[in-house]
Amino acid sequence: MPDAADPAPMNARRKFRREGEERRRQDLIEATLDSVAEHGLEGATLRTIALRADVTAGLIRHYFPGKEELLQEAYTALVGRMTEQAKAALVMEDASPRQRLAAFVTANLNAPIIDARVFSLWATFLGRASADPTLARAHREGYLGFRNEVEAVVAEVLAAEQRKPDASQLRHHAIAINAIIDGLWIEGCLAGExxxxxELAAIGIKTVEAELGLAPEREENQ
Amino acid sequence: MPDAADPAPMNARRKFRREGEERRRQDLIEATLDSVAEHGLEGATLRTIALRADVTAGLIRHYFPGKEELLQEAYTALVGRMTEQAKAALVMEDASPRQRLAAFVTANLNAPIIDARVFSLWATFLGRASADPTLARAHREGYLGFRNEVEAVVAEVLAAEQRKPDASQLRHHAIAINAIIDGLWIEGCLAGExxxxxELAAIGIKTVEAELGLAPEREENQ
DNA sequence: GGCCTTGTTATGCAAGTGTATAAATAGCCT
DNA sequence: AGGCTATTTATACACTTGCATAACAAGGCC
Structure with missing residues (x-):
């Protein structure tokens, strides 16, 4: 029974805790990605983001100059995380190049890389990349890093098969394999069910190996 | 010298022409796509769109129940146009199945299908598809139509080679080839230069033919 | 314990948003 | 030519947006 005897002020100011700077920035970026994934760039307002981070809207301006910068940092973080995860599948000691390539393809065509939320973010930001040079650069760097990684594995695989492709052939292989993985990734994210x-990983491996002209592993149907 | 003698009223009402209903709707949809491509979903306001269509904002409500419906119709129109263009490359009389497949790949990896504006639109809308069932359905239908088209050509090509793939193999080929085209399409749109x-078309044809296990056309390097 | 820094909240504001409604006029019909 | 109707413009409104600023208090320091 809230009455005159109630000692609590009825217009109590919101309680809060001071967090470390890095932690707060991280939380705000995460909340931003969540908001964008759920409501799109249009629905990701400062108030929505702040609510998700359990903070009031004004605080955002204390860590970021403006909304645009927050979005850019969020996208950069996303791209970084994606390529990092993808490359992580490549660090396998004592495995043949061909096995490592297969593991790379498999990793990129299963969870957590195949993920509807990540895809939604990827597409949303990429749609604005053609108009925003900062976003375009963030994407470009991630993409090239990924493709170089692919090219390196391809070179190893072919070397293990005693084949000496020139730079142009290597580049073409990398472009094609990158396209295969990207294309299957999209199909998986959009219509995983x-x-x-x-299945996607199996298709990916088979297609990649065909592209490289590797002999089928064992069974030869048609 | 605009003075008291000037017969023209200083607050002249905007002149306008009455257009046919279909024409106006078409114009509004086109203006919507332009706005979204340039400013993203967030920047595509009714006033921006109306300005581009050379019309005042209120008119939009005369043709569409609300902004959401306008966006949905615009996306549907876009998807329809894209798949239509893609399929158009398949109607070649007196050409071998293999030639038709190659022409299909080539058409999809050159202008006007490789186009930064279309890509921007595709990505922007797709980013919201996971949250908007109407957009998701529009995409799904376009995608399945495209893949069925691919599957049909693949079946013809393999039949011409006396190969009898079962339904599962056919499906896998279609998925893989669809991924190759999609992936290369994205690369071309984002970094055409x-x-x-x-080059992309050449890579696409080679990769697709490798996936199908077709013998190289003539020259056999490694 | 009391103070001081600064992370955090609260409040305000001008600009822009989608939508509703009233007023006007273009162009067809007779 | 003159009236009718529906397309089009104009205006208003309630609400949200990003941003600015002032008030406040959490937590380290002496």
Missing amino acids: MFSPG | MFSPG
Whole structure:
């Protein structure tokens, strides 16, 4: 029974905790990505983001010059995380190049890289990349890093097969394989339930190996 | 010298012409796509769109129940146009299945299908598809139509080679080829200047034919 | 314990948003 | 030519947006 005897002020100011700077920035970026994934760039308002980070809107301006910068940093963080995860699949000691390539493809065509939320973010930001040079650069760097990684593995695989491709052939292989992975990734993210588990990865490996002209592993149907 | 003698009223009402209903709707949809491509979903306001269509904002409500419906119709129109263009490359009389497949790949990896504006639109809308069932359905239908088209050509090509793939193999080929085209399409749209003219198409044809296990056309390097 | 810094909240504001409604006029019909 | 109707413009409104600024208090320091 809230009455005159109630000692609590009825217009209590919101309680809060001071967090470390890095932690707050991280939380705000995460909240931004969540908001964008759920409501799109249009629906990701400062107030929505702040609410998700359990903070009031004004605080954002204490860490970021403006909304634009927050979005850019969020996208940069996203791209960084994506390529980092992708490359992580490559660090396998004592595995043949061909196995490492297969593992790379498999990793990129399963969770957590195949993920509707990440895809939504990827597409949303990329749609604005053609108009925003900062976003375009963030994407470009991630993309080239990924493709170089692919090219390096391809070179190893072919070397293990005693083949000496020139730079142009290597580049073409990398472009093609990159396209295969990207294309299957999109299909998986958009319509994951249309594929049985592991199906996309199996298709990816087969297609990549065909592109490289590697002999089928064992069974030769048609 | 605009003075008291000037017969023209100083607050003249805007002159306008009455257009046919279909024409106006078409114009408004086109203006919407332009706005979204340039400013993103967030920047595509009714006033911006109306300005581009050379009309005042209120008129939009005369043709569409609300902004959402306008955006949905615009996306549907875009998807329809894209798949239509893609399929158009398939109607070649007296050409071998393999030639038709190659022509299909080539058409999809050159202008006007490789186009930064279309890509921007595609990505922007797709980013919101996971949250908007109407957009998701529009995309799904376009995608399945495209893939069925691919599957049909693949079946013809393999039949011409006396091969009898079962339904599962056919499906896998279609998925893979669709991914190759999509992936290369994205690369071309986002970084067209990194590729020489025709390079993407050449890579696409080679990769697709490798995936299908077709013997190389003539020259056999490694 | 009391103070001081600064992270945090609260409030305000001008600009812009989508939508509703009233007023005007273009162009067809007779 | 003159009237009718529906397309089009104009205006208003309630609400949201990003940003600015002032008030406040959390937590380290002496």
